[in-house]
Amino acid sequence: MTTVELRGLSRRFGNVVALDHLDLEVHDAEFVSLLGPSGCGKTTALRIIAGFEWPDSGEVLVDGHDVLGRPANKRNMGMVFQAYSLFPNMTAQQNVEFGLRVRKQSRDERAKRARELLELVGLGTAMSRYPRQLSGGQQQRVALARSLAIAPSVLLLDEPLSALDAKVRVQLREEVRRIQLELGITTLYVTHDQEEALSISDRVAVMSDGRVEQFGTPAQIYSGPRTAFVANFVGTMNRLEGTVVSSADRIVRCGPVMLNVPDPSFNHLAGETVELFLRPEDISLELLSNGDKPPEGLLEGRVTSLTFLGPVTRVGLATDLGPLLADVSSGVALTLAADTVVAIRLDSTALRSIAR
Amino acid sequence: MAQVTVPVAQTGSHRLRRIRSRVPIWHLFWLLIGALFFLLPVYSVVRFSLQGILPGQNPLHWYLTVFDDPNFKTSFWLSVQIALETVAVSLVLMVPTVFWVHLRLPGLRPVMDLVSVIPFVVPPIVLIVGLAPFLKTFSTWLFVRPEVLSLIYVVFALPFMYRALDAGLRAIDLKTMTEAAESLGASLPRTLVKVILPNLRAAIIGGSLLTVAIAMGEFTVASLMGFTTFSVYTYNVGTSTAYEGVALTFISLLLVWGAMLGLYLLGRGGGGAAAVAIKD
Numbered sequence: 001m002t003t004v005e006l007r008g009l010s011r012r013f014g015n016v017v018a019l020d021h022l023d024l025e026v027h028d029a030e031f032v033s034l035l036g037p038s039g040c041g042k043t044t045a046l047r048i049i050a051g052f053e054w055p056d057s058g059e060v061l062v063d064g065h066d067v068l069g070r071p072a073n074k075r076n077m078g079m080v081f082q083a084y085s086l087f088p089n090m091t092a093q094q095n096v097e098f099g100l101r102v103r104k105q106s107r108d109e110r111a112k113r114a115r116e117l118l119e120l121v122g123l124g125t126a127m128s129r130y131p132r133q134l135s136g137g138q139q140q141r142v143a144l145a146r147s148l149a150i151a152p153s154v155l156l157l158d159e160p161l162s163a164l165d166a167k168v169r170v171q172l173r174e175e176v177r178r179i180q181l182e183l184g185i186t187t188l189y190v191t192h193d194q195e196e197a198l199s200i201s202d203r204v205a206v207m208s209d210g211r212v213e214q215f216g217t218p219a220q221i222y223s224g225p226r227t228a229f230v231a232n233f234v235g236t237m238n239r240l241e242g243t244v245v246s247s248a249d250r251i252v253r254c255g256p257v258m259l260n261v262p263d264p265s266f267n268h269l270a271g272e273t274v275e276l277f278l279r280p281e282d283i284s285l286e287l288l289s290n291g292d293k294p295p296e297g298l299l300e301g302r303v304t305s306l307t308f309l310g311p312v313t314r315v316g317l318a319t320d321l322g323p324l325l326a327d328v329s330s331g332v333a334l335t336l337a338a339d340t341v342v343a344i345r346l347d348s349t350a351l352r353s354i355a356r
Numbered sequence: 357m358a359q360v361t362v363p364v365a366q367t368g369s370h371r372l373r374r375i376r377s378r379v380p381i382w383h384l385f386w387l388l389i390g391a392l393f394f395l396l397p398v399y400s401v402v403r404f405s406l407q408g409i410l411p412g413q414n415p416l417h418w419y420l421t422v423f424d425d426p427n428f429k430t431s432f433w434l435s436v437q438i439a440l441e442t443v444a445v446s447l448v449l450m451v452p453t454v455f456w457v458h459l460r461l462p463g464l465r466p467v468m469d470l471v472s473v474i475p476f477v478v479p480p481i482v483l484i485v486g487l488a489p490f491l492k493t494f495s496t497w498l499f500v501r502p503e504v505l506s507l508i509y510v511v512f513a514l515p516f517m518y519r520a521l522d523a524g525l526r527a528i529d530l531k532t533m534t535e536a537a538e539s540l541g542a543s544l545p546r547t548l549v550k551v552i553l554p555n556l557r558a559a560i561i562g563g564s565l566l567t568v569a570i571a572m573g574e575f576t577v578a579s580l581m582g583f584t585t586f587s588v589y590t591y592n593v594g595t596s597t598a599y600e601g602v603a604l605t606f607i608s609l610l611l612v613w614g615a616m617l618g619l620y621l622l623g624r625g626g627g628g629a630a631a632v633a634i635k636d
Binding site: 050051052071072073074075076077078079081083084085086087088089098099102103143146147149150156 | 528529532533535536537538539540541542543546550551554555
């Protein structure tokens, strides 16, 4: 059983604040992703846990014990790097055996473990190949097997898929998750790819400016962003600005339109300026005949753009609320064209309100 | 009926024409000029060394005379010994230093670059005038032994060894490889020996090769300090018998080329730093 806890971790590089009193708790066998834009401090946090950086203040607790006093080679943490990090002078098998050789395991034990792990990552037939004879995806699989060979207490992955093709990336991330579940290893995964983080993690910590903006399950992060940053960073959002008219009835005025916001976290006073967020998939459209007014409770809008995304088409709309984006099935989108007038239904239950 | 083309063995003129069509004529011209620049003096040396022979004497008389001289072997092995010591001291000093500077003190790289070119700008005569009193004070025992030349040649070879190692370390992702080894439990010395050094093989061989060439050919310091190294011996022979001296020069050329070829072949075996990923 291994837990990881970061307490008040701070780190500055000159005038740049990389980490600002970062707190995070990772449970045993949990897969947690640190998600954020470049420079948000996610890699710095991971490198501090691994022992390659030191914080200015704070603690890193593994199973309740502070590990900051231990050098990287005594922490027993497996790490997979963004850059290809295999040792070019060693075969795949020798790379995987390296950590076991350091631990003075017998030749037979090393060979057995290397074979098991290379088979686990689907490279049982490439044991004698050198890194230059492997593709990028294969190299990262070997790097994963190598980091797992030492039976680490924690597995750290620093954007391991970012250098790979989109298709290989999707395939490999699913394998990483499968292996993590199979071995039940506590894992921290750094990525700037929200789809990657949301698809394989138990929980996601969205970071910005060295702090955790929100920490929750992928569903919580996607459906219930608690800050404007998370709402804007994760997925595509429609943002509306309004003023609270009635706190008790949760009524917000956005331009000429009154919106009822049944968001259970709605906690704003009358007169307060708030931001409302709504996903494009929570907006539906109905065609209007020429000159018709939209039914009560629906908005009128005009199509400004159509972007084909495969199963859905993203429709740009000009409305009284300002520009909106709506996702409609691509079949339905065939009936739309620029300047088509439509009735717009907002799924008010999906509206999220955040104080400005 | 379908026509069948049978491949025909290429004749010499065919091959030449194909090379000509691939390589522009100007390239061949400059290649020829370059080759002549290096080969003409060698040809002259060989030709001169086969002259001055009395009728009935072996055409290789001057070469046989050189090999018969016991001072030839003594001075040659002394130079080989000094060259190997110079390489060993250079590697022991430079590899960990350059590794550490690249890994932990990258800000010092410009300083290292500057220090490494000092032997280029300070003439050997000035270096020896400065170094000799220091070495004499440091150890009188060492000062009178030929090993002292190794220490001086380490300074002469510094730019070459440093540049070779610097280029080798720049060619690998040193930081990531070191961190990967550390995360697997390896200490820094172990990482250096087991991971970094094998990937610096080409750089080490290159630096060693140049160091050997410098140590084998250095004359000024060895002569001033009174040691009969191979180059001093060659000079002495040349001043007494011109033909024998030139024969000796050609022999020394072959020996040094042989040594370099040996080192080159040793370094070609593997350990290249560049790991090119195959496309998925």
